[in-house]
Amino acid sequence: MTSIRTNGDEIEIVDQLLLPHVVRWVPVLTPEDAYDAIKSMKIRGAPAIASLAALSIARYISLALSASPPPSWLSTPAALSSHLSPILDHLLTSRPTAVNLSQAITRIRSVFSKGEAQLLSGGDTALAVIAESRAVADEDVGRNKAMSRLGAEWVLAMLEAEGTVAPGEPINVLTVCNTGSLATSGYGTALGLITHLHEQGRLGRAFYTQSAPYHQGTRLTALELLTLGVPSTMLCDTMVGSLMQHFKVHAVAVGADRVAKNGDTANKIGTYNAAVLAKRHGVPFLVVAPVSTLDPKTPSGKEIPIEHRPPMEAVLARGVAYPPKEGVEAEQVVVQIAPPNLSLEGIYNPSFDVTPAELITAIVTENGVVENKGGEVIDLSSVL
């Protein structure tokens, strides 16, 4: 399962607004198509957003290079930079919370500067930008596997050392939202950790929240875990406290859209609730994210820009008619749940919340695991 597939310069994404009932691949022909797909959440998840934006830039430049004659903006690194700058600026505004997109764009911009400093031709700089853009997407799977293994080993060792589980005993892990293959270029972050535990025979059960109003849990994580054959249980977002009162949850593992310098972490709305409840129940709370999600330029969670989605989206549900009619192909319907005269000002719809570092037990990256030493701040310098 994947969110993006490429063939040379061709890019297609699976429309995640239609999953799991309808699998439709849609072409992404221009950076503007990428912008629309990200903004409308046809593709979502911090690493996948960055990958699509970068791949759309690679395609845009590659097609220009093969034009005859090539456009004048390919003549020098400076011309390339001034032509692409507004396109990159625009992509950056598609979704503001996930920092991976901004990190990818910074990487691309740095190639223009290198081209200028090294007196490269416009054509060579363009090729270097294409290579850097494709690397953003290609690097993702390897680092996801690395962080998933590191996080799984760390949490098992911790639980075994404190005597919560016996050596070899499987553990139950709760997650929020969707952080698997569909949210990344493959394998996933927090869901990757869960997958790794499953592959090692160390997962008892994965619990996952529905993650309303977009239902990334109900629609996407459910699909991924079913496909992988991972034993799992879905719960409504409001049931996390009840779950922890009645079932053994050994750890919570979530992804991140941005981790501030002090360790405060923005992730899907509802993550903070899970963290508060984990603290109350003494359950370790892990953030699993690539280094490209760490943002040392943002001092704390207070400065993380939090996207508010259109109010209407909070009262919509996507699915198929129930019960299914035999012989009738599933077709998605969007239903409106609230009273038709509910004013849009009467709806609060932040897409993310911030979990303070003090509630986080450890931040897991491909470069290592950073433990919270018991304070209000997590020092990320060892993995940056």
Ligand SMILES: CSC[C@@H](O)[C@@H](O)C(=O)COP(=O)(O)O
């Ligand atoms: C590996 S994905 C990490 C995060 O991007 C994920 O947890 C999340 O919050 C996704 O939110 P979304 O609004 O679906 O893009």
